[in-house]
Amino acid sequence: MTEQQPVLQMQDITKEYFGNRVLTNVCLDVNRGEILGLVGENGAGKSTLMNILFGMSIIAETGGYTGKVCIDGKEVVFQNPFDALRAGIGMVHQEFSLIPGFTATENILLNGEVLHDNIVAKLFGPRLKTLDLPEMRSIAEKSIELLGVEINPDTLVAEMPVGHKQFTELAREIHRPEMKLLVLDEPTAVLTESEAQVLLTSLRRLAATGISIIFITHRLQEIFDVCDRIVILRDGQVVKEAATRDTDIVQVAELMVGRSMSAKSVATRAYDEKTETVISIDHLWVDMPGETVRDVTLEVHKGEIFGIGGLAGQGKLGIPNGVMGLYPAGGSVTVHGKPIPLNDPAAALAAGMAFVSEDRRGVGLLLEEALDLNIASTAMQSQNKFIRPLLGGLLKWRDDKAIQDVAREYIEALDIKCTGTSQRVEELSGGNQQKICLAKAFALQPDVLFVSEPTRGIDVGAKARVLEALRTYNRKNGTTIIMISSELEELRSICDRIAIVDEGRIAGILPPSATAKEFGLLMIGKLKGEGSEVNSYA
Amino acid sequence: MRSIRRFIDTAGWPRIIIGLLLLSLFIAAPSVGVRVDQSITDTIVRFGMNGILVLGMIPMVQTGCGLNFGLPLGIIAGLLGATISIEIGLTGIAGFLGAIALAIPFAVLLGWGYGKLLNRVKGDEMMIATYVGFSSVSFMCMMWMLLPYHSPKMIWGYGGSGLRTTISLDGFWPHILDNFWAIRIGRNFMIPTGMILFFALMALIMWAFFHTKTGTAMTAVGSNPDYARAAGINVDKMRTISVIMSTVYGAIGILVYQQSFGFIQLYNGPFYMALPAVAAILIGGASVNKANITNAVIGTFLFQGILTMTPSVINNAIQSDLSEVVRIIVSDGMIVYALTRATRKSR
Numbered sequence A: 001m002t003e004q005q006p007v008l009q010m011q012d013i014t015k016e017y018f019g020n021r022v023l024t025n026v027c028l029d030v031n032r033g034e035i036l037g038l039v040g041e042n043g044a045g046k047s048t049l050m051n052i053l054f055g056m057s058i059i060a061e062t063g064g065y066t067g068k069v070c071i072d073g074k075e076v077v078f079q080n081p082f083d084a085l086r087a088g089i090g091m092v093h094q095e096f097s098l099i100p101g102f103t104a105t106e107n108i109l110l111n112g113e114v115l116h117d118n119i120v121a122k123l124f125g126p127r128l129k130t131l132d133l134p135e136m137r138s139i140a141e142k143s144i145e146l147l148g149v150e151i152n153p154d155t156l157v158a159e160m161p162v163g164h165k166q167f168t169e170l171a172r173e174i175h176r177p178e179m180k181l182l183v184l185d186e187p188t189a190v191l192t193e194s195e196a197q198v199l200l201t202s203l204r205r206l207a208a209t210g211i212s213i214i215f216i217t218h219r220l221q222e223i224f225d226v227c228d229r230i231v232i233l234r235d236g237q238v239v240k241e242a243a244t245r246d247t248d249i250v251q252v253a254e255l256m257v258g259r260s261m262s263a264k265s266v267a268t269r270a271y272d273e274k275t276e277t278v279i280s281i282d283h284l285w286v287d288m289p290g291e292t293v294r295d296v297t298l299e300v301h302k303g304e305i306f307g308i309g310g311l312a313g314q315g316k317l318g319i320p321n322g323v324m325g326l327y328p329a330g331g332s333v334t335v336h337g338k339p340i341p342l343n344d345p346a347a348a349l350a351a352g353m354a355f356v357s358e359d360r361r362g363v364g365l366l367l368e369e370a371l372d373l374n375i376a377s378t379a380m381q382s383q384n385k386f387i388r389p390l391l392g393g394l395l396k397w398r399d400d401k402a403i404q405d406v407a408r409e410y411i412e413a414l415d416i417k418c419t420g421t422s423q424r425v426e427e428l429s430g431g432n433q434q435k436i437c438l439a440k441a442f443a444l445q446p447d448v449l450f451v452s453e454p455t456r457g458i459d460v461g462a463k464a465r466v467l468e469a470l471r472t473y474n475r476k477n478g479t480t481i482i483m484i485s486s487e488l489e490e491l492r493s494i495c496d497r498i499a500i501v502d503e504g505r506i507a508g509i510l511p512p513s514a515t516a517k518e519f520g521l522l523m524i525g526k527l528k529g530e531g532s533e534v535n536s537y538a
Numbered sequence B: 001m002r003s004i005r006r007f008i009d010t011a012g013w014p015r016i017i018i019g020l021l022l023l024s025l026f027i028a029a030p031s032v033g034v035r036v037d038q039s040i041t042d043t044i045v046r047f048g049m050n051g052i053l054v055l056g057m058i059p060m061v062q063t064g065c066g067l068n069f070g071l072p073l074g075i076i077a078g079l080l081g082a083t084i085s086i087e088i089g090l091t092g093i094a095g096f097l098g099a100i101a102l103a104i105p106f107a108v109l110l111g112w113g114y115g116k117l118l119n120r121v122k123g124d125e126m127m128i129a130t131y132v133g134f135s136s137v138s139f140m141c142m143m144w145m146l147l148p149y150h151s152p153k154m155i156w157g158y159g160g161s162g163l164r165t166t167i168s169l170d171g172f173w174p175h176i177l178d179n180f181w182a183i184r185i186g187r188n189f190m191i192p193t194g195m196i197l198f199f200a201l202m203a204l205i206m207w208a209f210f211h212t213k214t215g216t217a218m219t220a221v222g223s224n225p226d227y228a229r230a231a232g233i234n235v236d237k238m239r240t241i242s243v244i245m246s247t248v249y250g251a252i253g254i255l256v257y258q259q260s261f262g263f264i265q266l267y268n269g270p271f272y273m274a275l276p277a278v279a280a281i282l283i284g285g286a287s288v289n290k291a292n293i294t295n296a297v298i299g300t301f302l303f304q305g306i307l308t309m310t311p312s313v314i315n316n317a318i319q320s321d322l323s324e325v326v327r328i329i330v331s332d333g334m335i336v337y338a339l340t341r342a343t344r345k346s347r
């Protein structure tokens, strides 16, 4: 065969945000049917590079870029995402862009609706054509099927578990017949391992049909599972480009971070049921769309790190959201023996509980505000911290200096990449936004800390750091931590006990030393029917 | 070069263009026989008259209640304060301060009800606010006729009941702020020091408020209500407080406007106040969910400046009395322009 024309060539891409250079002379090629892995630390510039490729308006608004983008050898300059779509590029963004009130079908075919001609349309133009709903439904079904998952095309997006949202988003991109290059920005961050496997399999299937894929992830193993080639970005520069088979995980991780990594596993302690119970949850139900909790009873002890895992949609996320009063809930929760009123976030915070939400953009952050305010606001409102009383306490003046100080402290401690304490959170990379959410919870100095998906979208180096920070925090302050995660490995590396949630109930509680198989069986609900006594560890 | 870019980025093109337009009007003024000193005085006075009404937009915008198209409600509270103050015969500074003191309870009460209403229609606040503005004005049109006022200064000369459409402040508190420490140079130049200081005071109070715990909570509510709720903030309460504040500022704002104008305008008067205030803050660079004091100051200055200068320059240039027509065209044109600029900062 002759030299093949790459589908995409990006040459010498350089991008500055207001004088802050985030990409320097980046070059990148993708061949037909190839899966290219793009990795790099938080803030390395991966999303920015992809936003340039996809013609996102944020790029033009912030001064454009220099360099060349060629599709099939022809130079293109996309003014907006529609241009990019027309040129056959699809993108699944780091943050969801689905319309919650629409069904899967409607979201998948948004702007690509199948239209029927009718007499009114003939007279007044194509805007009045009617929708061919059955046809749309079958197209949606087909593209969901291609992904190898089961999602009812008529489900409202608002009621789906996150994993399904991710697949819906992917289905939206692949149903287009002209699709030739698919960009996936951390599509697996919200998925459990088994779901991620399904996604990886479908990626391979797509690539086999000739579609090229750029795949961004912080789970390096996934890169080695599916990618043909890998490009490593560090501080906005390509530090290495290689065929996956010529490199290995450790080398990639080191190149990303720019230093050698010592594989350090944090030791967990044996569970001691004699220590005092800090929080007990009794027959909790939570009405959270897509994550319904039916009947959960749990006791967590002082200073424990308690993990909650399970497949997406089974209700693991509903537990902290219900306890913290964010979704309608019932049952009883007591902290240090005192009952906590449900459905009242202020009461939950007052009881010394804090929560890092899995929905960082929806609940976790004030995107348009400075990062110091984001970190301090909750502590300020619920605990009167960072406040200087004036006029004998009549005026509660915001202590901006204290707020900046605490922000600086956490920027340092969590290694948050930013231009300063007054930078708006919107402008931070996804992983750094996640760190702000953690800082916000730490600033509350809670007694009981719920963390949902704490390392979602965080790079390998930072992940160890975040887990370490949680562990240190737990050791130093005796904080009880309840961690909810889709990543079993992460739970096993830090938790003292791990509960698996299935169908809104606790299927069982295991020590971290239990085998992957035992966990797996609990997750798919196999052990329940047999009345097995895995629960005995509780 | 970079600093120019930065300036353009922070100021925004619309403000730079309108600012240049205003500047060129000032430069062109002498050549068509419009006195610059007189024009500057007019601009400053109009700024002082309208500034507080525009400031009053800020709280509601900040908590995500949107632009306060229901400003007439606050104005009605101000009118009640003014008329009652006259009815009980207060004059001079006591009359003005008395009007404010009497207006505030009405504003708080009306604002509270208005806030409760807006909490029930989240997402459609601005449309409902417009209705509230319209219907309250219509309702008060009846009440001005029926309320038992007796002061002969205010009621219709014939008939002996019902308030007049326009009530002169002569003998009560005309220009009470304007003249306070006023600086006069020559016959045509005057700085209404008192009114500007009063505006500054109201702006300072607003600034200070947004530096308190409650003010910060309000900002959080406007930025992301879900975050606010998770932070234990009572979202509805913050929204209600912001509506009360906006209404109180509306009430005080109209009193300042009236003392400078010299008349109280009842009946349909409040109708025409909301849109210019909304337009001014938008021109000042506010969006539907973010506004600050700088936006209010710059916007009021640009809007009122253009509104003062265009009619007089055009009028003199073409030597005929079209000023009222030009004024309406310019004012409505700017309102329409501003409303098309009304954007919601993305979340």
Ligand SMILES: Nc1ncnc2c1ncn2[C@@H]1O[C@H](COP(=O)(O)OP(=O)(O)OP(=O)(O)O)[C@@H](O)[C@H]1O
Pocket (backbone or CB within 6 Å): A017, A022, A040, A041, A042, A043, A044, A045, A046, A047, A048, A049, A058, A062, A094, A417, A418, A426, A427, A428, A429, A430, A431, A432, A457, A459
């Ligand atoms: N709108 C913006 N304004 C200013 N700076 C920005 C903006 N968006 C991103 N940046 C900066 O650009 C850099 C690269 O960000 P980018 O989002 O591309 O990182 P990333 O590699 O995708 O990281 P992550 O893995 O955390 O998602 C970061 O330092 C970030 O702060």
Ligand SMILES: [Mg+2]
Pocket (backbone or CB within 6 Å): A046, A047, A048, A094, A185, A429, A430, A431
């Ligand atoms: Mg990113």
